[in-house]
Amino acid sequence: MSDYDYDLFVIGAGSGGVRAARVSAAHGAKVAIAEEYRVGGTCVIRGCVPKKLLIYGAHFAEDLKDARRFGWNVPDCDFEWPVLRDNVLADVDRLNKAYTHTLESHDVEVILERATVSGPNEVTLASGRTISAGRILIATGARPHVPSCPGHELGITSNEVFHLEALPKRVLIAGAGYIANEFAGIFNELGTKVTLINRSDVILRGYDESIRDRLLQISMTKGIDFRFHAEFRGITKNADGSLKVEMTEHEPIDVDCVMFATGRVPNTDGLGLSDVGVELDEKGAVKVDAYSKSNIDSIYAVGDVTNRMQLTPVAIREGQAFADTVFGDTPRTVDYDSVPSAVFSHPPMAGVGLTEGQARMKFGSIKVYTSDFRAMKNVLADRNERALYKMICDAETGKVIGLHMIGPDAPEILQAAAVAVKAGLTKQAFDDTVALHPSMAEELVLMK
Structure with a gap:
């Protein structure tokens, strides 16, 4: 006992x-x-x-x-x-x-x-x-972390966003990580005017630069307003119930909702x-x-x-x-190497392994392969949005050390491809695999 x-x-x-x-x-x-x-x-x-x-x-x-x-x-x-x-x-x-x-x-x-x-x-x-x-x-x-600016109690976080009584006509989202960009996409698609502010000029820090730059470009095309180098000075309530947000480097803005997505x-x-x-x-x-x-x-x-x-x-x-x-008498640890992750933005992005910058720092000599294309569905829909797939390899061994993508269904495609990266397969193994046509995923085995 x-x-x-x-x-x-x-x-x-x-x-x-x-x-x-x-x-x-x-x-x-x-x-x-x-x-x-x-x-x-x-x-x-x-x-x-x-x-x-x-x-x-x-x-x-x-x-x-x-x-x-x-x-x-x-x-x-x-x-x-x-x-x-x-x-x-x-x-x-x-x-x-x-x-x-x-x-x-x-x-x-x-x-x-x-x-x-x-x-x-x-x-x-x-x-x-x-x-x-x-x-x-x-x-x-x-x-969620909430900044300690005057009037911070007037804002909400990702905890409260699921319980909003009404969809705001204008929303300001503070932050540039995955939560900020995901909800920026959600609100924008639902018809809300979205302004995203960030202290620096980088979104999704830690993700591959080419992929996150593509998301920024697409998001701006969709109508999301980005204000960089902006820090809160304060939030006050207007007579009509809306909120006035004052920030550094930019003019004040009136919105109906402020959402903090500034880390956890x-x-x-x-x-x-x-x-x-x-x-x-x-x-x-x-x-x-x-x-x-x-x-x-x-x-x-x-x-x-x-x-x-x-x-x-x-x-x-x-x-x-x-x-x-x-309790199982079987000692185990967790392997944190090559853990896939995704940002469910519009469009979504996903990645596994090293980014191009990280790979250059670690290996010095690398080879980068890309595929920049318009998905077949987007072509017929007359939508100019382009997908970008990126494969990073060790130049000496050909081993795939990073795989990053943005485009429709990117997380679904990346999950299967992450197995290959985790297994240490080479670019040649991808090249030797017959393409599944017509699909977006086939671009993984056709990259030059």
Whole structure:
């Protein structure tokens, strides 16, 4: 019999925490998981899943216009934001129940209240109840960062955007990362006038320069207004309820909504971690080793709260590796090399491996192959938007060390191609593969 109430207590029922709890229980551990909001975490409740559904909904704006070129007599259509919003939220409810059922069916006790760490082997619930555990796993994720400018409380973040009562006619989005560009595309397609401001003149820092420049060019053509070298001076409410935003280097602008998309902060505030000696970095993330263990032997952390790589599939891998290591007697670590990622912008972009700049820094001598083309559907739709695929290879070995693309269905195509990059295949292996024609993906094996 264990000396503790549970073998494992997980704080946070997001993607990483749910996977760790479920697999640990399958290994025979007695597990409980605490969640103060809803089971599913950022990705399922207020992130990737509802956002992707909004992206599907927004893309109909272009699809309906294009349909006329394909012979469909599509009339001018009105868009009803409450219908899309409520249907998306209903699917979130479904997923919340599904995740809860998954945990309960694996004999994981779900505790719907806030939990904090009160000792190396103890947590305290909001109700005051204390629980002992052999291991404690922190999986509390991250939250949107909000700049501390005057009037910041008048803005919203990606958490609140799914609950807007009405679609704003004018929106200002602060930031230039994937969240900012994705919602800029969503709002723009739905008919909102979008202004995106950023402190620097670079969008999507860390992505390949050619690909992100293509997105900037297309986004501007679609009507999104970019204001660079702009920092908030303040936000005030006008008499008509609109918001006046003042910023450096640019004239003030009146909008109906301000959305902050300026990064995410690990959720460690008020968890009691520092009180029990857990080391945090300068951003508040839990410092962990390759096995997700903190400096306290009984306390672990996975997912965005560690700020290693803030991606849902990575958090799931970390949760799985933790469970296998600690309760499955099979030590595992996560390989962070060649992790594919995507930006679900309009059009979407995706990449895996090194960017051209990173490859030149690391290898010196590289070869870059590109395909710059108009998708067949765009040609008939009389849409001038061009796709760009880019393959980066080690000049000496021919090994593909980076693959980046922007265009229709880029994330779907990149997922399969990422297997080849992860496997260390060469450009010759792509060349030796017969093209699947006619498709956009065939450009991967035809690049010169």
